[in-house]
Amino acid sequence: MSLALACLSPAPATAAPEPFRFGYLTDASGPMQGTFKATLDGFQLYVDQLNKAGGVKGRPFEIQVRDIQSDTQRSVNAVQELSAADVLAILGLAVSNTHAAVYASAEKLGLPVVAAYPANIPLALPPASPNAFASGLIFSVTGEVAGKLARQVSPKGKTLVCLGFESPGSILACEAATKSAAANGFTKVESIIVPLTQRDFRGVADKVLALNPDVVTDCFGRGHVVSLLPALGAAGYDGVYLNMESGIGIDALRDAVRDAPDIKLFTYSRYIVDGQGPGSQAEALRTAAKAAGVKELLTYHAAGWALGLVVSDAARKCAEPCDRAAFTKALEQVSVDTGGLSGAPITFSPTDHYGATAYRLYQYDHAKKTFAAVGEWLPATSSPAIAKK
Structure with a gap:
């Protein structure tokens, strides 16, 4: 009797595997x-596909997102909250004026x-903190690339103007771009820095044209x-505009330059633009994007997948x-084939937490309203020469 009852007793429940838990900071509702x-x-x-396939070592990823609205105090508070939630690492981040405080608090x-x-x-550049x-852009590297590409798209050009906004990363990018262009x-070479919240660019366009770049x-x-871009077009600018693809998106660029047919528009990116290109990860x-109903694949989607x-x-x-x-030690051993998302693998080491990167140039065809890749991927090191001068 006892044996029969034992056979009918429910089997003990199997405990769910402990997830890999991460915090993610973003600006989902801020400027x-x-x-x-x-x-x-x-x-x-990416995480949805990973978890559907069983996660890593049978453990799913759990992502706790905090909307920090590009605000430093909200960012620091989120790091404290996520640490208390026992996350392994902080991912993402927003505008660069929040970064130093996030890194310091997390350390x-x-x-x-x-x-x-x-x-x-x-x-993250060597010697890394x-x-x-x-795994995104470091603007001392990106700015150096901008100077090289500026010469490519304007072989006889003499004047370059860099436009940035009031954040450490953007200012650094223009400093590196102007030095590289020189x-x-x-x-x-000149830089024009505007407030983060700037949206009326008519006065800025006038300043740009006065420099005759x-x-x-x-x-x-x-x-x-x-x-x-509409303000530059209305002001009569007909030179090269070299956009750094930092989440702008092809549709936004196409709409912005619609009434400025004389602007020679280029964009360059560490990750593929508009989902273009072969490769397993691409x-x-x-x-995954099609299944999820994503209408426009941005460079940022590729960067998030990476x-x-x-x-x-x-x-x-x-x-x-x-x-x-x-986990920190494991990050220092990362070696990832980007599978067509970029022109270089992502490789970290104990002293270099960024690694070599590559960038690709794309040119806009006003008649066809499309961007096409120009040339091959341009490699860049994690020790930019210009930034050290």
Whole structure:
């Protein structure tokens, strides 16, 4: 009788596997929401696919998102909250004026930080700070690339103007871009820095035209560019506009330049533009985005997917029990084939938490209303020569 009852007793419940728990900071409702949210969306697309496939080591990813609205105090508060929630790392981040405080607060708590797209201050460059990693843009590197590409798109150009907004990353980008342009033969270089909330660019366009540039380059958010390009067109600018793809999006650029047919528009990016290009990860992103009903694939979606590759690679390499210290060590062993998302793998080391990168140039065809890649990927090192001068 007792045996029969035992056979009928329910089997003990199997405990759910402990998730890999991460915090994610973004600007979902603040002044830069149009720039940062797509990276989170791309990252979540990757995580959804990963969890459907069983996670890593049988453990799912759990992502706790905090909307910090590009505000420093909200960012620091979120780091404290997420640390109390026992996350392994902080991911994402928003505008670069919040970054130093996030890194400092997280370091005190033993939390590694992996900044995503677009911006990061250079703490991840060698010699890297202990907890600072990045898979997006570091503007001292991007600015150096801008100077090289400016010479490519304007072989005889003499004057370059860089437009940025009041944040450490954007200012650094223009400093690096103007120095790089000078090193590549431009004889006059200028920077114009505007407030973060600037949206009326008629006065800025007048300042630009007074300098008579051959090339205008930028480090701007989506809202800035969609207001600036029509103003430049209306003011009569007909030179090169070299846009850094930092979440602007092809549709936004196309609409912004619609009434400015004389502007020679280029964009350049660390990750693929408009979902273009072959490769296993690029194809996986396109498939996941289509299934999720994503109407426009932004560079940020690709960058978010790449962040997922980085974090999952570290999770696989994290020695058990995988605590914060072990996860930090695993991040220093990351080596990811981006599978067509970019022109270079993502590789970290104990002294370099950024690694070599590559950028691709795209040119806009006003008649066809499309962008096409120009040339091959341009490699860049994690030790930019211009930034050190």
